[in-house]
Amino acid sequence: MKNTILLLWVLALTACGPKFNPEITVDDLKENIYYLASDSLQGRKSGEPGGLLxxxxxxxxxxxxxxxxxxxxxxxxxxxxxxxxxxxxxxLSVGNKSFEAKTDFLPYAFSANSTVEATLVFAGYGMEVDRDSLKWNDFEGVDVAGKWMLVLQGDPDLENPNSPYLEFSTERAKALTASDKNAAGIILVAGPDFNEKDELSSLFFDKNSSRFDMPVLQVTRKVADEMLAGAGETIESLENRMKEEHRGFNLEVTTSVKATVNVQLKEKETRNVVAMLPGLDETLKDEAVVIGAHYDHLGMGGPGSDSRAVDTTAVHNGADDNASGVAAVIQLAEKLAVEKANKRSLIFVAFGAEEMGLIGSKAFVNDPPVATEKMVVMFNFDMVGRLDTTTNALSISGTKTSKETEEILNNLNTDFELAFSEEGIGPSDHASFYLQNVPVFFFSTGAHPDYHTPKDDAELINYEGEKKVLDYAVKVIAEVTNRDRKLTFQEAGSKFQRSRGGRFKVTFGIMPDYAGLEKRGMRIDAVTKGKPADKAGMQRGDIITAIEGKKVSNIYDYMSRLQTLEAGQRISVDIIRDNKETVLIVQL
Incomplete structure (x- = not known):
């Protein structure tokens, strides 16, 4: 009732007062952000009353x-x-031995709810690839129909973050292969190279209600080794063999495996908010420029919410993430609607369920108001409210997704230190459009320690800074919307990201600078309290230049160094702080 009264008050206020100020103003940004980030909306969680409001x-x-x-x-x-x-x-039982759910095995959420009893085939990585020069076959000489498939997580090129096998290595991709081959079910297990600890991940679901018609499980190596005992092999021995020979491999096992799966999915309904400003040019009006931002956030936080304050249950207001982006889209819509100078049509979208896995933007491109082939570009605004007045740094991602993007951005820039990131894939809604071959511009003022915590509040927004960002964005949008020729799309980075799994054996507990603005090394944008970096004295703004004496110039160098480290190590980390070089000792 309280939320309903609040909504009626807001709507009445809008109806009684002036329609809106067509100019982008600090006052209007404050009005929008303070409402969207208010406690009364309870963190705008997808499917909850606050998100609907x-x-x-x-x-x-x-x-x-x-x-x-x-x-x-x-x-x-x-x-x-x-x-x-x-x-x-x-x-789950293997022969006469029974195992415990959550401790020894766990189904995937897209598993069928059924019971299967059958013998087993170990089928390597569970992949069959024949694409130009890329070839891998774990099924040569074996028939898995009516049998369990036991497969390793990951792919044959684990050390390569851009492995050519990425698209074949996801749990769903492997389950689909198993289904195509009429397997009775599929069991996944992490080898030591994929995840050193013999532990299960939490009940994994990808926020998609589609399910396979067979059981899909993950088991510990202890259980998988029991399945392989009759063949005299272990998961570690088989992983090592495949690594040494670098070829597909399979092994039939006569052991009987019986499993019963019952996973209950809880569905909710939410929505995108979509409106259009039709184009004025008779030739170009059928083409569309999409301008969007996600409006959902983490609700009250808590376990499983992606809150960085994992032990705190409180309203996560999400003022910067992403009330700031929604306020940007509202302001842009009001200004451009009054100007009516757009040759191409403009589609304004507030996406739901971004925090749940880009679900709203995926729903939009799967059922678009105009064909994706007619979308000439997508502008995404996510966390644009914390412009640093010292560096004046504005991050823009997707700058190589069209041939013309960087030239346009540089020519129109007069105020910012621009930090370009070329890739079209990233952790926000523009990725859904890049996957449809649409050029993307992702505007952000960067991460900060309040990100995904209850401290991301409206009073901390730099409203003057956000207005500057939008004044610049208006010029860029106008240029792209009204140019005679649409942007020339080009691929920029892989369209696939590695599946979940413990690729890194250690963590520093820092949030890196993803955009790479700092050229002397890799800047730290946030440090998690209690983690190794915090205990070693690292601070936000420190610049990592080397780990164990080996150079670190950017996030890619950092991730490569991280892969070589082991839990329990004491390592040296060279940093720059306040333009002074020093060395910290980190206990991993």
Missing amino acids: AAEYIRQKFETAGLQLLYDSGFQPFSLVADAELGEGNS
């Missing part, structure tokens, strides 16, 4: 600006898996 507010803003509401009066509804939990009766 935020969507109503944004729709009203779009309608008041005179935009054409798309889909169902501006709402594009979609469902998502909000949670997954084990039901009753999950069991």
Whole structure:
């Protein structure tokens, strides 16, 4: 009732007062951000009342600006898996030995709920690849129909973050291969190279309600070794053999494995908010420029929410992430709707469920208001409210997703120290468009220690800084929207990211500078309290230049060095702080 009264008050205020100021102003940014990041919206979690109130507010803003509401009066509804939990009766036995759910085995959320008893085939990485010069076959000379497939997680090129096998290495991809080969079910296990600790990941679901028609499980190496005992092998021995020979491998095992799976998915419905400003040019109006930001956040935080304050249950207001981005889209919509100078059509979107895995933007590109082939570019605003007045640094990602992007950005820039990141894939909604061959611009003022914590509040936003960002963005949008020829798309970085799994044996507990603005090394944007970096005295703003005497110039160097380290090591880390070089000792 309280939320309903608040919404009616907001709508009444909007109706009674001036429609809106068409100019981008600090006052308007404050109005939007303070409402969206208020405690009354309870962190705008997808499918919860606060998230629905935020969507109503944004729709009203779009309608008041005179935009054409798309889909169902501006709402594009979609469902998502909000949670997954084990039901009753999950069991696993190998021969006469029984094992415990959560301790020894765990189903995937996209597993069928069924019971299967069958013999087993170890099938390497569970891959069959024949693409030009890229070849790998774990099924040569074996028939897995009607049998369990036991496969390693990962792929044959684990040390390469850009492995050519990435798209074949996900759990879903391997389950699909098993299904194509009529396997009775598939069991995944992490070899020591993939995850040194013989532990299960948490109940993994990808927020997608589609499921396979067979059971899909993960087991510990202890259980997998029991399955292989009759063949005289272990997961470690087989992983080593495949690594040495670098070829596909399989092994039939006569042991009987019986499993019963019961996973319950909890679905909720949420929505995107979508409106359009039609183009004015008869030739170009059928093409569209998409301008978007996600409006959801983490709700009350807590375990499984991605909150960095893992032990705190409190409202995560998400003022910067991403009320600042939504306020940007509202302001841009109001200004451009009044100017009416757009040759191409402009589609404004507030995405739901970004924090759940880009689900809203994926729903949008899967059921778009115009064909994705007609989308000439996507502008994404995510965390644009914390411009650092000292560095004046603005990060823009996707700068190589068109041939013209960087020239446009540089020519129109007068205020910022621009930090370009070339790749089209990234942890925000623009990635969904890049996967559809749409050039992308991802604007952000960068991460900070309040990110994904209850401290990301409206009073900490740099409103003057955000206005500067939007004044610049208006020029870039106008240039792209009204140019005679659309941008020339080109691939920039892999379109696939490695599946989950413990590729790194250690963690520093820092948030790196992903954009690479700092050229002397890799800057630290945040340090997690209690983690090794914090205990060693690292601070936000420190610049890592070397680890164990080996040079670190950027995040890629950092990740490569991290892969060589072991838990328990004491290592040296060279840093620059306040322009002075020093060395810290970190206990991993």
